[in-house]
Amino acid sequence: MSVALAATALPDGLRWDAGRNRLKVLSPALADVVLRDPHIITGVDRSRAGMATAMPEENATPSITQFFELWYTVSDNYAPFNTELRKVFTIRSADSYVDMFERMAAERAAALPADGDLARDYFSPFFMDSTFAMIGVPEADWPNLTKVAKLVIHLFKQQLLGVTDYGAREQAAFAAVMRYLKDLTDRLLAEADSPFVDAARRLSAMDRSTWPIAALIGQLLMAGIEPMIVGGAIASRMVWSDPELPGLLRAGEVDAGEVAEECMRQSPPFGNVFRFVAEPCSCLGVPLEPGTIVAIDTEAVNLAESGPTAPVRGCPVRPTAVLTFGRGGHYCLGANTARRQVAAALRALVTARPGLRIDPAAVRIDTHNNLKEVRALPYS
Numbered sequence: 001m002s003v004a005l006a007a008t009a010l011p012d013g014l015r016w017d018a019g020r021n022r023l024k025v026l027s028p029a030l031a032d033v034v035l036r037d038p039h040i041i042t043g044v045d046r047s048r049a050g051m052a053t054a055m056p057e058e059n060a061t062p063s064i065t066q067f068f069e070l071w072y073t074v075s076d077n078y079a080p081f082n083t084e085l086r087k088v089f090t091i092r093s094a095d096s097y098v099d100m101f102e103r104m105a106a107e108r109a110a111a112l113p114a115d116g117d118l119a120r121d122y123f124s125p126f127f128m129d130s131t132f133a134m135i136g137v138p139e140a141d142w143p144n145l146t147k148v149a150k151l152v153i154h155l156f157k158q159q160l161l162g163v164t165d166y167g168a169r170e171q172a173a174f175a176a177v178m179r180y181l182k183d184l185t186d187r188l189l190a191e192a193d194s195p196f197v198d199a200a201r202r203l204s205a206m207d208r209s210t211w212p213i214a215a216l217i218g219q220l221l222m223a224g225i226e227p228m229i230v231g232g233a234i235a236s237r238m239v240w241s242d243p244e245l246p247g248l249l250r251a252g253e254v255d256a257g258e259v260a261e262e263c264m265r266q267s268p269p270f271g272n273v274f275r276f277v278a279e280p281c282s283c284l285g286v287p288l289e290p291g292t293i294v295a296i297d298t299e300a301v302n303l304a305e306s307g308p309t310a311p312v313r314g315c316p317v318r319p320t321a322v323l324t325f326g327r328g329g330h331y332c333l334g335a336n337t338a339r340r341q342v343a344a345a346l347r348a349l350v351t352a353r354p355g356l357r358i359d360p361a362a363v364r365i366d367t368h369n370n371l372k373e374v375r376a377l378p379y380s
């Protein structure tokens with residue numbers, strides 16, 4: 001398949017990436033085709049033996065692989081989960097959390113040491129705690145849930161790198177974390193009060209076990225927190241590259257959400273949105289065989305209509321022309337809340353720390369994997 005595609009003259013907007021063995025999509029029009037095409041799907045292999053029976057017993061814990069198979073986006077219950085969850089993450093409900101996000105960000109910013117690393121000391125704890133608070137987790141559980149989030153994020157990255165063998169210590173740590181997550185889930189379902197927990201309660205009636213809800217909480221933590229850290233880091237690097245911009249944000253003359261949107265348009269946390277060809281088709285103008293990996297280049301699509309502009313001017317294109325949070329049926333569930341969390345983090349930083357300095361040349365953001373990774377974000 002790759003040989004055939006590699007030898008074919010591809011239409012504009014398509015490129016065969018021989019090194020990574022996948023078809024790159026670079027134009028907005030072809031990205032739209034891919035994201036609507038019924039022959040090209042998200043990475044779900046429902047035929048995999050054992051997936052349907054992957055539910056652990058109530059008092060057992062899932063293996064690491066089993067845990068990832070319990071995620072709602074790869075489950076047969078995707079449609080009802082998606083319907084319920086979309087009601088929780090609307091623009092209106094995201095707006096109702098803004099005061100809380102601003103208060104939590106202001107407290108974090110005021111407590112920052114004189115110098116350190118902003119990703120580690122500020123963005124990571126703020127995005128963790130504000131997400132926990134939003135989903136209704138009691139404050140006493142935040143330190144433990146931080147450990148769950150960090151381990152799940154680490155294991156997910158390992159999985160993306162192809163690691164499937166885990167050492168005994170890692171498996172034991174995972175089992176302990178899973179027992180805690182399951183216990184927390186059952187307590188939330190029994191006692192907590194939040195729009196997310198209300199939806200989770202309705203969804204928990206669909207299965208004989210609450211493991212899918214525990215997996216859902218794990219999935220939201222993994223899907224959301226790391227890209228927000230990357231988005232916050234990208235935005236702060238750009239903001240502090242413009243000597244005027246922190247002051248304009250502080251004075252409220254420029255909107256932090258608009259600035260963050262433009263920064264993430266130019267440098268999106270996810271390099272690609274991936275799809276897989278499920279049935280033979282020619283919808284992209286070339287014959288595609290099942291199994292072909294299609295990688296839509298987020299940055300190329302974002303910048304096709306208008307190249308990078310100074311972030312102080314905000315995002316120059318329509319929201320629908322931006323692929324930072326995906327598009328169509330799998331559009332990011334957390335886009336509305338993530339945008340407000342990143343904006344609240346920036347606003348609090350410029351307000352509480354007027355003298356803060358970030359040397360853009362010292363910032364390290366690794367772009368090797370699909371989700372960029374913050375290696376260093378030193379501030380003083």
Ligand code: HEM
Nearest residue numbers: 220223224227228231269324325326330331332333334338
């Ligand atoms: C700056 C932060 C974020 C970025 C850049 C981002 C980006 C994305 C992108 C590009 C997709 C589409 C993937 C695809 O079509 O294959 C996506 C999907 C998703 N995101 Fe986000 N995301 C962010 C934050 C969050 C947060 C905070 C949450 C959870 C609260 C979240 C939960 C999800 C989920 C569950 C999906 C899958 C939706 C579905 O398949 O129906 N994301 N995200």
